[in-house]
Amino acid sequence: MHILITGGTGVIGRRLVDHLIKHGHRVTVVSRKPFKPAMLPAKINFAQWDGKTAKSWGHLVEEVDAIVNLAGEGIADGRWTDERKKKILESRVNAGRAIVEAVQAASNKPKVLIQASAVGYYGSMNGQVFTESSPPGNDFLAEVCQRWEASTAAVEEMGVRRVIIRTGVVLDTKGGALPKMVTPFKFFVGGPIGSGQQWLPWIHYLDEVGAIRFLIENDSMSGPVNLTAPKPLRNRDFVWAMGKAMKRPSLIPAPGVAFKAMFGEMSTVLLYGQQAVPLRLTEAGYQFKFQDARAALEDLLG
DSSP: OEEEEETTTSHHHHHHHHHHHHTTOEEEEEESSOOOGGGSOTTEEEEEOOSSOSTTTGGGGGGOSEEEEOOOOOTTSSOOOHHHHHHHHHHHHHHHHHHHHHHHHOSSOOSEEEEEEEGGGGOOOTTOEEOTTSOOOOSHHHHHHHHHHHTTGGGGGGTOEEEEEEEOEEEOTTSSHHHHHHHHHHTTOOOOBTTSOSEEOEEEHHHHHHHHHHHHHOTTOOEEEEESOSSOEEHHHHHHHHHHHHTOOOOOOBOHHHHHHHHGGGGHHHHOOOEEOOHHHHHTTOOOSOOSHHHHHHHHHO
16 A cells, blocks of 8 residues: 655654555655655655645645544643644644645545544543543643544545544653653652552554554544553553663652643643553454553563
8 A cells, every 4th residue: 555644754653654664555754844864764755744735745645545644743842831732733733634635636535544643632530441432521632632633524524434543652762751751760760750640541652553554454444543552551550660671660759749840731741641441443353562561661671
């Protein structure tokens, strides 16, 4: 298959490009960043865009079988000022609208669109298990996810199968949350964040990209799908597993009040979580490489 990826130079995007090429697919990457050969394998096509319209790349949709939309400003790249929150939301909504514009103009439409989202869709209620049928929350991230998902809904009316991937915390040494979580352990001061009771819906990057390929290739799948490991952990248990993988203690807690002072509203990402489970993915027969957090962390950090 020929697969077009928006946001393909991000952490997940780069991993996905490698994975798809290794499994025999052709890949075209659309990104706001200027192309640097070191970013991506040589066997890809590349197009730059403004993140808002389909003017410079929309014609490429005529040639592809699938689109994976990963575009958007990083959630954890800085304090959530009003300007930052605006960029987080608008970058996602604008990218979705551009994809709809490109698909609408194409005479040969793709068979499937994989639309990125996050488990933040469900809000932050620590006492509840979230499946794909759970209702949305009402905080900032939940609003972003709802509008992010809605931004490409129109392609379904054009006959395109659409899958919404609600992703948890992707474990990867190349970027994302894991390198930030590892730093205190390197100095022997690792431990739970805040109360340690909050749930951490994690997934190894190999399962993130493997599940995306599974959803592209599985014609029976559409609608929302949680991309999390089957066994979410509370933060205290996750950092214990991290300490074991790194052979470091995990006893020194990081006070929640300190995180609130440092990161403001963004601290909710660390201090609250979702007990989200991949019900539809497991029912569809996807075989996880890593169901156990300690095994996943030892693979990445051991």
